[in-house]
Amino acid sequence: MSDRFEADYLIETPIDPARAAAVMAGEQSAGTFVKVPGETPELQARAGAQVTRLTPLETVEAPSLLGGMTGARYHRAKVTLSWPLDNIGPDLPNLMATVAGNLFELAQFSGLRLLDIRLPRVFGDVYSGPKFGIDGTRKLAGVADGPLIGTIIKPSVGLDPQQTAEVAGTLAEAGIDFIKDDELQANGPACPFDARVSAVMDVINAHADRTGKKVMYAFNLTGEVDQMRARHDYALSKGATCVMVSLNSVGIAGFLALARHCALPIHAHRNGWGYLSRAALLGWDYAAWSKIWRLAGADHLHVNGLQNKFSESDSSVIASAKSLLTPLFEDAPCIPMPVFSSGQSALQPPDTYRHLGHADCIYAAGGGIMAHPDGPRAGVAALRQAWDAARAGIPAATHAATHPELARALEAYRK
Amino acid sequence: MSDRFEADYLIETPIDPARAAAVMAGEQSAGTFVKVPGETPELQARAGAQVTRLTPLETVEAPSLLGGMTGARYHRAKVTLSWPLDNIGPDLPNLMATVAGNLFELAQFSGLRLLDIRLPRVFGDVYSGPKFGIDGTRKLAGVADGPLIGTIIKPSVGLDPQQTAEVAGTLAEAGIDFIKDDELQANGPACPFDARVSAVMDVINAHADRTGKKVMYAFNLTGEVDQMRARHDYALSKGATCVMVSLNSVGIAGFLALARHCALPIHAHRNGWGYLSRAALLGWDYAAWSKIWRLAGADHLHVNGLQNKFSESDSSVIASAKSLLTPLFEDAPCIPMPVFSSGQSALQPPDTYRHLGHADCIYAAGGGIMAHPDGPRAGVAALRQAWDAARAGIPAATHAATHPELARALEAYRK
Numbered sequence: 001m002s003d004r005f006e007a008d009y010l011i012e013t014p015i016d017p018a019r020a021a022a023v024m025a026g027e028q029s030a031g032t033f034v035k036v037p038g039e040t041p042e043l044q045a046r047a048g049a050q051v052t053r054l055t056p057l058e059t060v061e062a063p064s065l066l067g068g069m070t071g072a073r074y075h076r077a078k079v080t081l082s083w084p085l086d087n088i089g090p091d092l093p094n095l096m097a098t099v100a101g102n103l104f105e106l107a108q109f110s111g112l113r114l115l116d117i118r119l120p121r122v123f124g125d126v127y128s129g130p131k132f133g134i135d136g137t138r139k140l141a142g143v144a145d146g147p148l149i150g151t152i153i154k155p156s157v158g159l160d161p162q163q164t165a166e167v168a169g170t171l172a173e174a175g176i177d178f179i180k181d182d183e184l185q186a187n188g189p190a191c192p193f194d195a196r197v198s199a200v201m202d203v204i205n206a207h208a209d210r211t212g213k214k215v216m217y218a219f220n221l222t223g224e225v226d227q228m229r230a231r232h233d234y235a236l237s238k239g240a241t242c243v244m245v246s247l248n249s250v251g252i253a254g255f256l257a258l259a260r261h262c263a264l265p266i267h268a269h270r271n272g273w274g275y276l277s278r279a280a281l282l283g284w285d286y287a288a289w290s291k292i293w294r295l296a297g298a299d300h301l302h303v304n305g306l307q308n309k310f311s312e313s314d315s316s317v318i319a320s321a322k323s324l325l326t327p328l329f330e331d332a333p334c335i336p337m338p339v340f341s342s343g344q345s346a347l348q349p350p351d352t353y354r355h356l357g358h359a360d361c362i363y364a365a366g367g368g369i370m371a372h373p374d375g376p377r378a379g380v381a382a383l384r385q386a387w388d389a390a391r392a393g394i395p396a397a398t399h400a401a402t403h404p405e406l407a408r409a410l411e412a413y414r415k
Numbered sequence: 416m417s418d419r420f421e422a423d424y425l426i427e428t429p430i431d432p433a434r435a436a437a438v439m440a441g442e443q444s445a446g447t448f449v450k451v452p453g454e455t456p457e458l459q460a461r462a463g464a465q466v467t468r469l470t471p472l473e474t475v476e477a478p479s480l481l482g483g484m485t486g487a488r489y490h491r492a493k494v495t496l497s498w499p500l501d502n503i504g505p506d507l508p509n510l511m512a513t514v515a516g517n518l519f520e521l522a523q524f525s526g527l528r529l530l531d532i533r534l535p536r537v538f539g540d541v542y543s544g545p546k547f548g549i550d551g552t553r554k555l556a557g558v559a560d561g562p563l564i565g566t567i568i569k570p571s572v573g574l575d576p577q578q579t580a581e582v583a584g585t586l587a588e589a590g591i592d593f594i595k596d597d598e599l600q601a602n603g604p605a606c607p608f609d610a611r612v613s614a615v616m617d618v619i620n621a622h623a624d625r626t627g628k629k630v631m632y633a634f635n636l637t638g639e640v641d642q643m644r645a646r647h648d649y650a651l652s653k654g655a656t657c658v659m660v661s662l663n664s665v666g667i668a669g670f671l672a673l674a675r676h677c678a679l680p681i682h683a684h685r686n687g688w689g690y691l692s693r694a695a696l697l698g699w700d701y702a703a704w705s706k707i708w709r710l711a712g713a714d715h716l717h718v719n720g721l722q723n724k725f726s727e728s729d730s731s732v733i734a735s736a737k738s739l740l741t742p743l744f745e746d747a748p749c750i751p752m753p754v755f756s757s758g759q760s761a762l763q764p765p766d767t768y769r770h771l772g773h774a775d776c777i778y779a780a781g782g783g784i785m786a787h788p789d790g791p792r793a794g795v796a797a798l799r800q801a802w803d804a805a806r807a808g809i810p811a812a813t814h815a816a817t818h819p820e821l822a823r824a825l826e827a828y829r830k
Binding site: 047065096097104109154157167186188190222254255257275 | 444445446454458459461462463481482483500501502506508509512515517518520521522527529570571572573574598599601602603604605638639641643661663664666667668669670671672675684687691692693694695724725727728757
C-alpha cells in the first residue's frame, strides 16, 4: 500500500460487477470509451488503477438511481480500487478528482457511493492534520475531563454584535464551555465579523478575568481566503480561542489556505452534508469524507446527534463519530474532536456515552439550553448532570431525583 | 428582489408542503426546533426567510429518500424561499450555507433539491463573472466562428511531459482548436505541471510561429491556492492561453482566490457533478450550481454531451447548456462558454446544434478524434464537417458523400 492509495465503493449495477468495476478503474486512470494510440500495456501497468477487491452483496429488482443502463436485476457489491501514488502525488485536491470525480454518473451504475479511503503515509508529511485536536482543545477551553458543553448562538441570524455579545454573556454566566456562531452568521452587514468578535471577546475576556474560565467561542469566519486569514488574525488578536468554518462553503483548497495559516483550533461545520450523503446509493460515507478534512487540519468535526431533528439514523451518527477515532496513520492519527449537535438536550447523553464509549466530545445544544424552563444556567447544569450520570452509570431518572435542573429538563424535552 | 435573494426547490414531504416549507425557512434563518428567548417578531421580520411561492406537484406513494418522517403519501411541490440580503451580504461562500446548508437532511423531507437561485445585482459588483467568456476565448483561440473543436489528452494519465507534448503536437498538426489536460492529470510526480507546460508550450508556440494558429491548451492547475496562482503565473509566462481547474476539488473559496488573480480564461471542470446531482430528489440542479461558478469567474463550463457515456439524459444536457445562456443580470450577464464533452464524436453535432441553436461552444472529443480510423487529423476534420453540415442544415449523410473523413467517422462511431 505504501506507494498506492485505495478507495472502497458500494456499487449497484445491472451488468457483471467485475466488469463494472473494471470500467471505474479505466475511467479513473488511463482508459476512455475507445482504445487510443498511447494506451500501451506498459502505460497501463504504470498508471492504471486496479480492482483489488470485490465482494458481491445482495441483488435488487429496481435500480436505486435512474438514467443508466437497465437490466432485469441490479447487483450490489463492495469494490476496492487502488491507484499508483505517482498518478497524483500526495495531493488532497487532486485526490478528489481521482476517487470522487467523473464516476458517480457512469451509465454502468445505478448506484455508486464512496465508503472509505486509505492513503500512503506521505500524505501525513504534506498535511498537518488537526493542530489542536482533543488535547489542544481541552487545554484552551480549560476542560480537562468530560464533554465540552456547548451551544450555538440563537436565533441563528438577526442579532447584531452587541446582542450577540449579550447572549454570549448570558451563556458564560450560565457556565457554558463552548459557544459557536450559527453557520448562517459569518460576516453579514447586520452583524459584521470584526464587530462581533470585538463585542463578544470583551464579554468573554471580562468573564475570564473575573472567574478564571475562558469560554471557547468559535467565530464563523467562512469567506474568501484573504478574508478568512484576516478574520483569523483579528480573532487571535482579541484573545479568541477558536474559529469556525463551513467546509462545503469554502472547499478543500480554501480550507487548506486557512489551515496552513491558522493558530487556533478550527471548528469544522459540515452544513450541506445532506446533499453529499442522503441518497443511500450515491455520494459519500462520512468516513471517507471526514478523512480528507482531518488530514487537512479540522480540529472539531460535526457528526449530528442522536435522535436529531434531521433524517439521519442513530446508528449512522455513531458510526460517523467512531470513524473519527480511526487513526489515519499509526504515528499521525489525525483525530479530531467530534461535535454532537442538532436537537440535543439532556435526553441524549446516556445513549451517546453508551455508544461512543468516551466523553471526548463537544456536546452542543441550542434550544436544549436556551429553552430550559428555568433558563440557560439550568440548561447547562442539566446537560452536565446528564453526562455525569451517564459516565457514572447512573440512570438519568435516578440522578434527576437529586438534581432539579436535570429533572426539569427531562420533563421539558420529553419527546 | 433588489435587497433579497431567492432560491427555488423541488421538495417531497409526507406533511403539508406549506408547513414543510415553513420549516425550511425557519431552519435557514432565525428559527430552531424550539422557540428561544431572542426570537422576537421584530427579529423575525428583519432576518426571517419567507416562503414566497409554493406550487403543488404530484403525490407519490413511496418516499424518494429514506430516514425522515413517514406518511401514507408524499407530496411534491416547487417552493421558493427568499432571504434579506442583510443576513449574509453579497457573499458567495456564505450564500452556500444559507441556500444549500443544513436543509437537505431535514426529517420533514423525503426529497429536497435546489433548482435555481436569483441574486441581487450587487453580487455582480463584488464578483467579476467570466473575464473572457465566449468572445475572449474566441479571440485568444483565433476561432471567430463555429465551435472550438477540442480534445482531451489521452490516455488521461500516465504520459510524461515530453509524451504529452508529442500528443499535443500531433493534435496541433491535426488542426485542433483546443486541448485540455484530463482532470486526472494536474501535478503528479510522473508529469509535473511546470515541466508539462514547458514541453507543451514549446510545441504549441513553435506550431503558432509556423502556421499562425495558436492552439488553446487548458493546463490543469488544480491544487492549493498558492500552487494554483504560481502555476497560473508560470503558464502565462510560457505563453499559455488557458488554465483549467476542477471545481469540486478546490471549492468556491479556492476558486475565487485563483479567479481574482487570473489573467487567462478559466476552463472549469465539473468532475464530481454526479454526486451532487444524480439522485433526482436530492442535491443540485445545474442552473443553480453553475450560477455560483459563473459569478465567481468560470469562463468555460462543462455540460456533458448528447448520447454521452454517462447516465445523464440528452434533455438534461441541453437544459444545462441553455441555462448558461440565461443572463445573471441584465448589464452583467456572466455567460460562459459551454463545453460539450464525454463520448462525443462526429455523430452528435447535428442534434447538439439543433437543440442549442448556436455554435458558441467548445466541442470536445477524446476517442472521437484520436481513435478515428484515419488518425487525429481526419478526426478533427470529421468533427468540423459534422458541425458545418449541421449549421448549414445539410444532413450528415449527405455531407459525408463528399467528405470522406466524416463518412469514415459516421461509420466508425456508429452506435
